[in-house]
Amino acid sequence: MPKSHNRPRKWLAPLAVAGAAALTAAAPLAAHADSGASYSATLNALNGSGGSGSVWITVNGDQAKITEHWSGLASKFMGGPFPHVQHIHIGAAGTCPTMSDDKNNDGVISTPEAAASYGAIGTTLSVKGDTSPKAGTDVKIAPGGSSTDYSRTITLDSKTLQSLRDDTAVVVVHGLDPSTLSAKAQKEKSPLVPSLPLAATAPALCGPLHAMPASGPDTGTGSTAGIEHEGVIGGGTALLLTAGVAALWMQRRTSRQN
Template sequence: MPAVGGAVGLALMAAVPTALAGTALADTGSGAAREVTYQAQLRPLNHQTGSGRLTLRLRGSTATITERYSGLAARFGGKPYPHLQHIHGGARGMCPPMSADKNGDGVVSTAEGMPFYGPIQTTLSVTGDVTPRGGTNLAIAPKGPSLRYERTITLSPAAVASLHKGIAVVVVHGDDPRLLGRKARTEKSELVPSLPLAVTSPALCGVLKAMPAGGAATGTGSTAATGRAAAIGPAAGAWLFGAGAVLAGTCALARVLLVRRRDRAACRPA
């Protein structure tokens, strides 16, 4: 019997790592396909009056973005006002306070806000370029005082990393110069010197925060637990089935060995 017990133990030891490896692969596979939803409440900066909300559904590096805002400046040079907008990241993951205004002109410029929200990592254009290179291209920026924006784009690796770390920030640019002080109204942009400071300064800002699984209103601890159980259920079932098969096989082997041992005992001379 000791030999049988050793065979059973070795068989189970061999089965467990294989089953656990299957479970790990199943978890990794399901995680890779998981969609995460992020949301930002867009609040005004630099004495502006607008507001809005942006929702970003991320699967891998593919982002489906839905955005609504209103109350921003309507006209620039007799034409609809271009409102450059981006996902910034890699810094503190914050919208800057007015104390970030270092030169005392009453405006937190894009450069003054950068220690808080970081550099441009993805451009939220209405068409074409979504890289940081398109960050100051007025031709592809949303225009007018309000926006209904829906677009699916590929995010840069830096933007994806900032989302996962909780430090991605949405910034909508384009201040109404009528709401700025006299000094700021006459300044030039530090990003595009041919433009007024107001055009490239932040107007709305919001930190992108991951929403609970199932949505902000419906996600609960019980729902999350059910999701985890569903994810590991098949792998766990496969492990149990495999372990059961090993046990059944070793029990059959034990019965054969026991029968042979009894037969040899019966054949010995008295």
Template structure:
């Protein structure tokens, strides 16, 4: 039984509601209340036969670009070769503001790669790293993302004008990458990443996805919902995997997915 993430809507009745944003009212709110607060929320649902789930929140509070971002998830790939399995996470923009469905699997290998899902969620707009740079240049900085099966992430950053506008216009999507290779087809598990040939496909394929929509809550819940992950990044403080991330890449490529082999052998 999985640990339940606190569902904000379950306590909505106990919270005094502030300004209510509807899909049609966000554009007007962007013009009239750009310097006021607003909260956007995404339910993170599994892609590619993964077993995880989660929530993401973005809160603007008195500044049109400064945002506190909180993400909690559980049930993703946990480890590889003794280290935490890195999970890159981004705000994707300039797509259709949605998550891809199974029809996005163009090559029929049973996996939606990051590029196959691009038409739905768009480009990497912000890299939600634990510290340092948050631009698309850090999209694959696997040593600066949370890792393991569970994580609680919180960081306040300044979004550029384009990213902030895409969030306000409800055209932004949160994507968590990194899939368990034992839960996808052997064909897909053995492929190189479509983003970086030095990485395996499971390292970069999308695992969780959710569209950011204006929340009807007056404020973001206090702190990140607890999933037991024990990880919070605030400002420029965060968790670094360092050698563990390098070990992850080398081990996946060199060992020929030892994790999958062990799983298959154990099932016989």
């Protein structure tokens, strides 16, 4: 991947030249999104789940190697491991919800209430088989128990890939311990699967995925190094836009003076 590109020699060049330079400088980012791009997310607790975790994703074309660890979630359900369906959610604000999104005041943020924050299912992070949104509530292929070490290479569809590029993809792990919910919430059914209790599909962990710099660590190592640099790519884009605006302003000022 080229690390340098031609840039205009004078920053007061016409806007067309400045715009071309910005597009040229941004080209490595576009290429990076499809060839060896890496993304990471810190999974934080929602709805008082008490859990935490991390996710790393490396994308090559439409293939994604996903490495994930989380712990501290509900352990048992009906005598077996608690199934925690999990997904890459897409197409919304790319953020995690807050308790202000609890519109019915039952003390639980449901997935419909969180839709404006993290959006719909783009990819199901199943342990085997189907990874499409259709498998989103299939508890038979979900990780089970209070913790997981998940590693799988899957195919991402075009919508999920675009959401990663747009910085709007969010990893969400679902499933709460019913005993921790309010009396009202314990009586409610899941809005996604009415045959299940609300706790089964309510979000327990959430983390926005952000692009890591090209020089970041191999995501398969499980290292958290480099996460502090999540804003580098976004900052670079902002600088390009700032330079373009400055060039336009100076060009117009010079024209008025002449």
